[in-house]
Amino acid sequence: MALTGYLADYSLAEILQFIQQGSKTGLLSISIEPNPAENIAGVNEYTWFQNGRVVAHAKDLSSFGLISMLEKRNWVGAETSANLRVQSKTLTAPLGLHLKSINLVDVEQLRILFHAQVLQAVCSLFKLQNAKFHFDDRASVANIKPEMTGMSVTAVEVSLLGMRSLKDWTYLERKLPAPEFGVQRLQEALPEYKLDTQETQMFTASDGKHSIGEIATEIGISVRKAQEIAFRLTAVSLLKEIALDSPSLEQSLKKSPALANSISASSAISASSAIAVSAKPKVSNSFLNNLVGFLKKQK
């Protein structure tokens, strides 16, 4: 089933985590309608995924993006390039691997191509906050061999790079974890890919007991920065949020005399027992059976 929406609602970070966690294969299209009156240029961006990994990116569906990159860098002559455009229709392997097998490019060149085509391009998508997205998990990746270098990267890894380079976090503000929240590592070891210094400090400090605010002080960064880093690491499934203890009931009662009256009037809730996990009486089976019977009769 295709997913459609706006990045302002469902962010690229969430889409990439979704694709990774579901090991999805398909085509993610991101677009902005051109609006000359308001000086808005149109945008079209296409990213292909295979089992949760990014395998190619292009700005159109011509299938000639990678060949153009080779031309631009003068890595192929005019004649070869023309031949490649014809051959590209019948490729059985990614174009990059094909070129390497006939010694037209080496591994280092493939790396440079992949960096520009996928890593840089996908990272810059994070800036497109007003764009529309469409993810089609029935789109075939079989016919995009001409756009493939043969290299790939996990969706969350490129997501982390993208978020790291993001300057304007306004559209993600609503989703940042509150400073009172704790964070806990989902794995003990650092990931195989590289975290930056602050991410590493946050990861290490995420013991599920300290709040994001406390961690910010501990590692000497602003609370807002710590919230962003916590969001980043949560979005790539390295951390999870932990709801630390709420402000105590006593504190809340001081602020609300009406509530305090109500509670003191009722015997069952005392300030101390409300928060402590009290054993609640189990509901009997006859109660459950009666209720199910009663509800079924209502229909």
Place this chain on the structure above:
Amino acid sequence: MEIMRLVITGCVGAGKSTFVRSISEIEVVDTDRKATDEVGQMKQNTTVSMDFGTLSFGPDMSLHIYGTPGQSRFDFMWDILINKAHAYILLVAAHRPSEFHHARRILNFMNQRATIPMLIGVTHSDCSGAWSLENITLALGYLPGVPQPPVIMVNANEKESSVDAIVALLQLCMGDDEATDSAETDEELATV
């Protein structure tokens, strides 16, 4: 008086108020003893904005349904509700992916605070732009192949649909009971 407490949680607009209302509007069988409890009294005596409905279905049996209050802040009220709840339903509006992140946060919070039977009710599946149950489940963080709670479609505007969701939840509670019962039996057998 035996009371069962259910909590209906979810983001603003998910359908909590509608759900609680649709259940508590069911004809009450016996009203000579209006069931209320301390949490219900708090609602009556204060300005805490939360949904509260009761369903009395026997002289001594009552179902209490609470909707979690507000948005974004998990205050002491949430702790009280979770602490008292026997089971809960998370409502998620299928056509509002902007709220999935918060729904996931609620889920996280609830599961850290209590281990009680729960299910996910997906509302607004009839609205345009609605995500499939499968994709919502994934967006809430349940990876394929990993145990997950039941995820069912609910239309809070339809009483029957809300009733179905409650019945499914009650059946989970029964299953829960049987599981413990049989575990106890096994233990007895082992000691014999």
